[in-house]
Amino acid sequence: MASAGMNTVAVGIAVQSDWDNRHFSSSLSLNVRRLFEFLLQFESATRSKLAVLNEKLTVLERQLEYLEAQFSTAVNSS
Amino acid sequence: MASAGMNTVAVGIAVQSDWDNRHFSSSLSLNVRRLFEFLLQFESATRSKLAVLNEKLTVLERQLEYLEAQFSTAVNSS
Amino acid sequence: MASAGMNTVAVGIAVQSDWDNRHFSSSLSLNVRRLFEFLLQFESATRSKLAVLNEKLTVLERQLEYLEAQFSTAVNSS
Numbered sequence: 001m002a003s004a005g006m007n008t009v010a011v012g013i014a015v016q017s018d019w020d021n022r023h024f025s026s027s028l029s030l031n032v033r034r035l036f037e038f039l040l041q042f043e044s045a046t047r048s049k050l051a052v053l054n055e056k057l058t059v060l061e062r063q064l065e066y067l068e069a070q071f072s073t074a075v076n077s078s
Numbered sequence: 079m080a081s082a083g084m085n086t087v088a089v090g091i092a093v094q095s096d097w098d099n100r101h102f103s104s105s106l107s108l109n110v111r112r113l114f115e116f117l118l119q120f121e122s123a124t125r126s127k128l129a130v131l132n133e134k135l136t137v138l139e140r141q142l143e144y145l146e147a148q149f150s151t152a153v154n155s156s
Numbered sequence: 157m158a159s160a161g162m163n164t165v166a167v168g169i170a171v172q173s174d175w176d177n178r179h180f181s182s183s184l185s186l187n188v189r190r191l192f193e194f195l196l197q198f199e200s201a202t203r204s205k206l207a208v209l210n211e212k213l214t215v216l217e218r219q220l221e222y223l224e225a226q227f228s229t230a231v232n233s234s
């Protein structure tokens with residue numbers, strides 16, 4: 001009886017622990033997956049926004065250079 | 079005796095494994111939470127810095143347009 | 157026999173569950189570590205790109221201010 005009782009306890013702990021761990025692990029695993037998807041999306045959005053800013057800056061740099069050249073010509077020819 | 083020995087082994091493994099897993103899972107869970115908080119903070123800081131850069135760029139674009147217009151007027155009226 | 161059978165089941169579940177959990181946890185743990193490394197690398201790259209953009213913007217702001225001052229001088233002296 002004592003042996004059967006311990007058996008039941010062992011099986012009970014093993015099964016419950018197994019279930020708890022699987023439940024916990026699957027929810028943790030899901031959170032890690034969501035976190036990863038969020039990170040990928042954020043990384044992609046940031047890369048895209050940085051590229052847009054870089055593009056705008058390059059356009060501005062050229063416009064400014066062009067204006068400087070025009071100004072320089074105007075000053076020298078006046 | 080053999081049966082009691084196996085019982086003890088079973089309970090021992092179940093309990094130890096359960097404890098190990100809980101310990102491991104809770105520390106893993108804590109790391110995932112910290113990682114998530116770091117990610118949220120980083121995402122928020124990045125969004126804010128990108129907004130500041132965008133704002134500065136817009137100001138520069140307007141200043142350059144204004145200067146171009148002034149220059150164009152000055153050249154045409156001279 | 158029935159007791160020995162339950163013993164075997166208990167040890168079996170405990171060992172299998174333990175192995176499964178360890179396997180699962182170590183692969184989850186590895187993924188969290190990779191995610192963290194990816195995040196650190198991304199954060200560092202983003203910080204560096206934002207600093208470059210900020211630097212370029214500051215240079216542009218100064219060039220524009222300088223051109224505005226030159227233009228203003230030219231207009232006033234003409």
